[in-house]
Amino acid sequence: MKGWTGYILRVNLTDKTWKKESFTEEFAQKWVGGRGFAAKILFDELKPGIDPLGPENKLVVALGPISGIPAPNTGKAVVAAKSPLTGFYGDGNLGTHVASQLRKAGYDALIVEGAAAKPTLLYIEDEKVEFQSAEEVWGKGTFVTNEWIYARHPKSTGVLNIGQAGENKVLYSVIRSMEGRAAGRPGIGAVMGSKLLKAIVVKGTKTIPQERAEEMKTIGIEGLKKARELDQKSGWSKQSTDAVLAWCNEVNGLPVQNMRKTTHPEAFKVDGERLNDARIATYGCPNCTMHCGITIEDKEGHESELDYENIGMLGPNVNVFDLKQVGSLNYLCDDYGLDTISAGSVLGFYADAIERGATTGDFKFGDAEKGKALLGQIARREGKVGNLLADGTLRMGKAWGKDSVNYAMQVKGLEMAAYNCKSIPGQALAFGVAPIGGHHREAWIITFELKHSTRESYGPEKAAKVIELQRIRGGLFELLVACRFPWVEVGYELENYPRFFNAVTGLNWTLEDFWKTADRAYAMIKLHYLREFPNATRKDDYPPAVWFDKANADTEGAQKGVVLDYGKYDSMLQHYYDQRGYDQRGIPTKELLAKLGIQKEAAEVEKYAKLS
Amino acid sequence: MKVTVKLIGPLIYEGGFSEKALTLPGPMTAGELSAYVKIDKKRPTIITRNGRAVANGDKIKDGDRVVISHIYSGG
Numbered sequence: 001m002k003g004w005t006g007y008i009l010r011v012n013l014t015d016k017t018w019k020k021e022s023f024t025e026e027f028a029q030k031w032v033g034g035r036g037f038a039a040k041i042l043f044d045e046l047k048p049g050i051d052p053l054g055p056e057n058k059l060v061v062a063l064g065p066i067s068g069i070p071a072p073n074t075g076k077a078v079v080a081a082k083s084p085l086t087g088f089y090g091d092g093n094l095g096t097h098v099a100s101q102l103r104k105a106g107y108d109a110l111i112v113e114g115a116a117a118k119p120t121l122l123y124i125e126d127e128k129v130e131f132q133s134a135e136e137v138w139g140k141g142t143f144v145t146n147e148w149i150y151a152r153h154p155k156s157t158g159v160l161n162i163g164q165a166g167e168n169k170v171l172y173s174v175i176r177s178m179e180g181r182a183a184g185r186p187g188i189g190a191v192m193g194s195k196l197l198k199a200i201v202v203k204g205t206k207t208i209p210q211e212r213a214e215e216m217k218t219i220g221i222e223g224l225k226k227a228r229e230l231d232q233k234s235g236w237s238k239q240s241t242d243a244v245l246a247w248c249n250e251v252n253g254l255p256v257q258n259m260r261k262t263t264h265p266e267a268f269k270v271d272g273e274r275l276n277d278a279r280i281a282t283y284g285c286p287n288c289t290m291h292c293g294i295t296i297e298d299k300e301g302h303e304s305e306l307d308y309e310n311i312g313m314l315g316p317n318v319n320v321f322d323l324k325q326v327g328s329l330n331y332l333c334d335d336y337g338l339d340t341i342s343a344g345s346v347l348g349f350y351a352d353a354i355e356r357g358a359t360t361g362d363f364k365f366g367d368a369e370k371g372k373a374l375l376g377q378i379a380r381r382e383g384k385v386g387n388l389l390a391d392g393t394l395r396m397g398k399a400w401g402k403d404s405v406n407y408a409m410q411v412k413g414l415e416m417a418a419y420n421c422k423s424i425p426g427q428a429l430a431f432g433v434a435p436i437g438g439h440h441r442e443a444w445i446i447t448f449e450l451k452h453s454t455r456e457s458y459g460p461e462k463a464a465k466v467i468e469l470q471r472i473r474g475g476l477f478e479l480l481v482a483c484r485f486p487w488v489e490v491g492y493e494l495e496n497y498p499r500f501f502n503a504v505t506g507l508n509w510t511l512e513d514f515w516k517t518a519d520r521a522y523a524m525i526k527l528h529y530l531r532e533f534p535n536a537t538r539k540d541d542y543p544p545a546v547w548f549d550k551a552n553a554d555t556e557g558a559q560k561g562v563v564l565d566y567g568k569y570d571s572m573l574q575h576y577y578d579q580r581g582y583d584q585r586g587i588p589t590k591e592l593l594a595k596l597g598i599q600k601e602a603a604e605v606e607k608y609a610k611l612s
Numbered sequence: 613m614k615v616t617v618k619l620i621g622p623l624i625y626e627g628g629f630s631e632k633a634l635t636l637p638g639p640m641t642a643g644e645l646s647a648y649v650k651i652d653k654k655r656p657t658i659i660t661r662n663g664r665a666v667a668n669g670d671k672i673k674d675g676d677r678v679v680i681s682h683i684y685s686g687g
């Protein structure tokens with residue numbers, strides 16, 4: 001079996017044991033890697049109802065056949081576990097040297113079980129696995145932890161670590177790697193923290209097995225050159241992802257004031273142009289061709305790495321329009337290991353709920369200094385407020401009552417990314433049906449809606465576009481594992497990815513083969529959901545009620561008076577289910593599951609819930 | 613005819629400005645306006661007029677705010 005190492009490393013922190021386990025070629029081809037491996041492994045090994053923050057939960061780090069191979073943007077790894085935020089499968093991907101180092105160590109995935117008795121650094125070097133003390137950095141932020149690790153290991157070493165937020169089990173804490181890289185929005189950092197696992201350090205000395213290594217080297221280097229050329233030609237990296245902020249502000253899609261508003265006259269102060277002007281350095285992931293991490297000096301003089309999502313949510317969403325202050329909020333999130341999207345949503349929701357009398361407090365929109373203090377309280381779970389805000393917007397809304405949950409900007413418990421979709425139905429659907437909750441990674445169709453459909457449409461073409469993009473973004477790229485940016489932002493051709501896959505594996509797959517595998521991974525995540533929530537309904541695929549509320553419509557501008565329509569949204573959701581082969585609840589039918597070859601998994605789910 | 617044109621992202625560096633009020637020499641379509649402000653015709657763009665997407669052939673009117681952007685894909 002070429003293309004995969006054929007091995008998974010299983011580590012148990014409770015009894016400090018480890019073993020190298022092989023997997024079959026059938027498993028490899030069925031699940032490919034990354035999200036596919038993680039979803040399958042966690043489905044097989046976790047019992048429904050377990051405590052996500054207990055030792056029974058497992059952390060999976062999964063790679064794909066092109067992870068770490070020199071080719072466009074392949075320095076990515078998937079991290080996954082049962083999410084403490086959403087209560088079912090959660091994952092994320094991040095740029096890290098772990099992508100190449102774990103594969104060079106001889107593994108396509110790492111499974112971490114149990115829980116350590118003391119703060120631990122898991123050290124992996126080929127067949128050597130050590131459980132080292134991390135007590136010296138327990139209680140420290142991710143930047144200090146990173147420095148501490150890299151003072152002892154070369155810069156090419158793969159590192160995953162958590163900050164105080166993960167240690168204190170904040171439900172939207174992330175795993176970090178290098179400066180500015182983070183993943184695991186649904187609290188995968190808290191899962192590491194619950195295991196007293198401060199860091200994972202990986203070094204490998206072997207060669208990643210490839211069927212046609214020379215061909216891969218040639219097309220990989222060609223690809224790196226081509227993707228760089230495309231970026232330079234388009235000028236995308238000038239402002240990176242933050243260029244979209246000014247556009248969202250123009251088309252009434254910016255998250256302002258807990259997504260109450262869609263545009264703001266001061267938005268230009270935090271837009272891509274200002275970010276580029278303030279740039280002091282640029283960072284990217286391993287094998288990156290279009291570095292998206294632009295750093296600025298924040299209010300306190302730290303170097304803070306920004307992109308659109310964290311600016312949108314920690315800036316306009318909390319009415320902060322001072323780029324240096326946004327940088328400070330972002331720096332703190334990165335250091336504590338908090339997800340910036342959820343943190344911005346939590347702060348916005350808190351200010352909104354105070355304004356509306358759902359709770360009390362002295363935090364107001366626009367108060368960056370108080371926001372910084374709150375982030376510290378959240379990361380430390382300090383006091384009643386810090387402790388509640390550490391649990392995310394859904395739990396905050398449930399605790400406060402007074403219908404505040406209606407403007408908790410989340411889907412399935414996961415806070416939505418920085419796009420205000422009360423007048424953008426297709427993207428609202430994309431958030432609604434994102435398999436792990438309100439994530440933008442799976443599908444983003446706003447320009448399609450405006451340019452190739454009509455904004456007001458709730459038609460089947462939007463459901464089809466969401467599915468098309470889910471197969472590519474949440475499927476192909478999360479399985480292989482690679483960053484989607486070269487394709488999605490500068491037009492590097494999608495057909496290159498099966499070429500890479502075929503060169504390393506010796507197989508002859510087309511994109512169609514990947515779509516089926518992607519559908520299988522999505523169905524698998526839906527089975528996770530149903531097994532945990534046997535009473536799941538289509539309402540679980542709805543965005544927050546406030547997006548349907550006429551009282552929340554824009555009062556001026558092109559989208560004045562427009563909000564989502566319940567009946568039409570439901571009809572568009574049905575288009576999505578019909579095209580996917582899902583039932584009325586949004587669950588794959590038995591017929592579809594059989595077609596995807598996961599009848600065994602379906603039978604397991606039927607012990608807990610009904611399938612149609 | 614007076615309009616305001618805003619360029620987004622890399623188009624700022626191509627067109628040489630971020631936002632400005634222009635007096636046009638005569639009637640123009642959205643596509644003609646894009647070429648008038650020196651945006652490469654081969655570059656895929658999305659143009660909005662007063663917050664709503666328009667086709668290249670749609671006419672621009674006096675007082676319009678026209679935004680020309682690189683086509684973003686949500687990161």
